[in-house]
Amino acid sequence: MAVKVYERLLQLFEAEGINTIFGIPDPNFVHLFHLAEERGWNVVAPHHEASAGFMAEAVSRMTGKAAVCIGTLGPGVANLAPAIMCAMVENSPVIFLGGQRARITEQRVRRGRIQFVQQAGLFEPSVKYCASIEYADQTDEIVREGLRQALSGTPGPVYIEYPSHVIQEELDVPPAVPPASYRLVGQQAGPDKIAEAAQAIRAAKQPVLLVGHGVHTARGGEAVRQLADLMACPVIQTSGGTSYIKGLEDRTFPYAFSPSGVEAVVQSDLCLAIGTELGEPVHYGRGYHWVANEANRTWILVEQDPEAIGVNRSIDIPLVGDLRAIVPQLVDALKDTPRTPSPELDGWIRQDAARLAELAETAPSGMSPVHPARLIVEATKVFPADGIMVRDGGATTIFGWTYSQAKPHDVMWNQNFGHLGTGLPYAVGAGVADGGRRPLMLITGDSSFMFHIAELETAARLGLPLVCVVAVDYAWGLEVGVYKRTFGQGSRETGTHWSKDTRLDKVAEGFGCHGEYVERDEDIAPAIKRAYASGKTAVVHVAVDPKANSEEMPSYDKFRTWYAEGTQ
Template structure:
């Protein structure tokens, strides 16, 4: 019938109706039917070289756009390849929808040896995704998809898995008229709002801790911090908030100078932060200051329940909660917020050793020479230094995979996703020679998609951070010296621009000469 289409075609139309403009995936026999209507849609398909790359690209795209990153992934090995990226997204509260195939309904759980078969694919995904949903009938597609997209963004955002059996993909369903709406965002109750306002108004030395959940609340956070005269400590994913403002403390709360600020406060307002050890106790010394009076704003009620004891909690989006709370708090003066923030910044900088101080200085030189750029990172020395103390110019202009789940291989795909999500902003992608080899093939995707990315390869000939850790622990280093490829030959093979730098001045000049020139480039910094 002319008014009937396949479930695969209906899925594409519904994704388009929900505002999805890009999907990341590698087609296979178990997802081919999902591609039936894709070529004629307005959705752009991006083909990575590995399914893990698809997940990391969706992550980078979601971080810069705020929209859900969507993947099309084959059953079995394709999906297990994507798990690492989904786990990183779960740790960093990044909204993602992974739509996979699964074998025909009658075969599920039978263990009969079908291609790409898993004992319980959905059960496996439920152990770390926010949810894993099986579409058992085409007639449920519109509602199921709407629910999955909503869940990816609801509360604390994260990855959701939707699997569609191959026999359901080919079912005929009526042409969908429109996407179903998402439920309204929750708002904190009046009693909680009043309790938070009272506690904050009584404080004589308040401090604000802002995490990645506040990254889209810059204006509201700035106004609130000014009104209560409170320093704002920024975790790594919050860097760039209050850019240039005297109340910002762009340093890790793992540093003694910042911990002294927190310990001396009589109220802590935590906005969109989970108190994760990789931000608050990265050295594992267990010396996080006690917070005698804590007010929390977080979209996830379960996150608040799992954390320290609070005097008030607002389960709400950061910008919304701060905006509603602002008129209810008493304006403050004489709390020395600017001085307390300045003292914390200076103390934190003095806590860094000479090597890290130098690396932070290099990052700031790069920031100043390419102020329009976004800095995306993997787990490598320069990124670790920046997470301790990097003063970003805009919210969302510094993020990486070195905190939380801490996966290697995030770059290049995370940087490619970021560049695709915001093509007007060039990307400086910081990666070590060891980490680069986890997803080296995605350089080809960067060329295919024409992204404006400069891959700064921090070449210290191996896994230097791990080698240092082993030496400090009295362990003879082993397995930390993988041979890096010839970066120039590799760039030529993939069709990227290339430059090599042996000192910081040459590196800064090479980045400045490569950024914004169109296409992808490698700048190798040889240690």
Template sequence: MTTCGERIMEMLAEYGIDIAFGIPGTHTIEMYRGLQSGRIRHVTPRHEQGAGFMADGYARITGRPALCMTVSGPGALNIATAMGQALQDSIPMLVISADNALPSRNLGEGRLHEVHHLERAMEQCSRWSHVLMRPDELPRVLARAFSIFRSERPGPVHITVPLDVITADASHVEPVLWPAPVRPAPHPGALLAAAERLNAAKRPALALGGGAVDAADDLRALAERLDAPVVLTQNAKGILPPDHPLYLRGGPGSEAARALLRDSDAILAIGTELGETDYDFSLSAQMLDLGTGDLIRVDLDNAQLTRMARPAIAIHADAALFAAALLPLVEKGAHGGADRTASANAAMAELPDRGYGAFHAAMLEALPDLYLVGDSVQPAYAAPDHFHPPAPRSFATAATGFGTLGHALPAAFGAKLGAPDRPIVALLGDGGVQFTINELSTAVQAKLPVAVVIWNNAAYEMIAMNFRDAGMNPIACDPTHPDFAALARSYGCHAERPATLNELKAALVAAQDRDAPTLIEVQEADMLAPAG
């Protein structure tokens, strides 16, 4: 007999799932039986939130979903925060939770891990949440999940599988995959209208988000043909290399970037939410002010085309298909793009940075192919203006959108599992790292040589600044912390405390040749000039 749990794992392997994160539980045993074939690697985190963050990190660097397996109740609700972060950032993730048997679901009888209508709770942090009612539904339920991953705006999918369904005989269920729908191509009329408006523009600009990273080559060519400055969100970093004359070195929330966009007579925005955490964190109005130029907006999610800014032309399409179709329709122009970009970059260069620029430059000098995962921490907040990687899929941060703390540590471990040959660095504060520091144990067991940089200022400094801006002394913003180096060594990690940028670079390089994480604790006072 082949149980439904076994059939699930067999079909997921056929769909390309090659890694699963989970903590075994009484109700998930039959899914673990399906791991015995060895086609899917299993990694055991120390908390389900860590499982979700690892799957998030894996998907950000590879573009592919990973699997998370939980029990219902505490397991599912523990992973909900990680799913919320992935939902906000459009990161694919498949979460399967075992639940009580169908006859006893939602009766309030005190069953193990009981949650009333688990699927309803999880739909708040999912693109789709569904209960598998019988094994025969499995092929089309998985087809729906992978349709979301491959042809829609991605995000977490949650599938609840009751215990009597997991253990049911699924020998008769053919493990045949359904073809995935193709992503939407741009409407020909809308495409021509966009080309005509861009060809007529005198001061065009591009605003690119994370949804555009897989169209990087065509978008670089498009920017060059239009002679248009390019503004990149944090998730879009690397679409243009830092030495490109059309690359604006400030993030879209910088005054230089906002001024450039407001001065443009046509803005082509692709794969970006135009959200406040990228474009204007002080946003007080309901809509983003992009000036009076025509906004041409392209997004895989048609609902996104109605949010934050009214477009002159709204195009529901995949970024790569749109860019490839638009490129031959655009005329080569001379619009002073390099000069406009240089002027904005000069304005950025005049702003004080206290040393964040040197800090980020040092990391890239040490590890040119670096993939940096930033938490909600001061140097990650500075990254939009100061971290300039040479290629896409080189930077991730939880400081946008959902804004979780502790994401970077397990996400960096997931990234290393997805790209074992790339140097991976997690960057967290002394407060945020305490949310997930137990996952060091996971990385030691998995032999992951990730550099974990802790930025120690003995504070939740951003919140403390908010208190001071509100005319108050900070309250509850001074968390105590352990001896991080001693704690790391107790887990089996290496630990270093560099006091200069040169020492930091040496520590980052040395971390790559080990078989376990290296915790690198830096004091903010050693890295930055005094405030004021």
């Protein structure tokens, strides 16, 4: 079968179930974009390549598959850098394709070349695999190695360069083969380890499931629900695992931010951790709340990368492989011996429900501008039950951890790298992956929102049902708080404030979106409802109290422990 190189790239990605590409095309990619659209792909051109990378990462999170993003040669590839580094730290398998001039240009002794820099070496430290298609007949092996590396062990990004001299070359190749023909798929744990884990679970009196980011990005929620039902235990969310698994909403507690979750961890005699690196946000599984009862606690870790076993803490029963294969193994091993819930579980459920109700009642109200805690309460009360939640911002996200009244089944935010500005691109990518069927809500701070505000046009062009609820204090609120804690009240807060004349609702209208301006508590929910009813991408500009936003962040002391000072 004779095909051009750019067509073969599409065939190889299609074999992996990939049908979406993000980027701004240049001469290296116009053929690929044109053909992709003809083949029924989602072809999305945002306004910045970094946004394209974040959008691709969101698609990967929503589908459990690798995703594809391109950057034009030189400056376009340079713009990919933030997204590449994010994907590495967020463990997201994104294939970044970089355009480049023909190799003869690179090898000549010349000065003053246009749009040219040697690119591959710049990204090599930030990806799992870095390669270039130098010859047309390398296409299959390089793309497959990229996918193999991106999806094996701890997932992560790869960078593949696509020099212009190979664009139009032809290949005589057979049809693209399925993934199992060239990489390990669905790796199970050994039956001896499964039996050992099942026996430990049966013997435990107070087990907990620790659910991380990987459960949701692997789309493994349903199997984990079956396992949790058999274990009859509480589910503890890591900071990255904040999506609620359908059917487990009532007994899912955020680690460290819920008294029920803390009590369940302290009393646990077995922890089964799935989809988490046991990193700083859970104190490596050995600090703070884990210290109590450590001597009596058995640890089981489901982990795809064997090199991760025992790094942050010792593991009693490692189950090495793909959680999508291992969790069903555990379900099968336990299906005839389901556990009976401990008497404490019902108490923890009632305690956590009372906590949320009390927070909704006690969040400061009646202020204008609005208290940020009240913003979170009012916005999340009207969050659509089937919606996709996206978070962004510093202080705004910290308020959200504590005060959110919603329990979404899909939550997306940049929890490991902490890269501000990802929220709007993530929302666009999630909406593209979902086909625009489910409503999206982005809750963000103003400074973060403006990183990639041009992508409002992208969302509007795609007709996404997205409502952006923006907490506006005209400042870097988290950093204002840092100044105050460092230098005292009344200190000069250099570089943290910006113009109070900015109206983000009006900016939204300029992009063809629906805009709402709010400065009172009681107007938040009606504005959000009108925004969804408009049928357009929308921005709800909520003026929040800057003093409260910088000084009253809840559980800030707990957040600081994530950096684990003194425990490195």
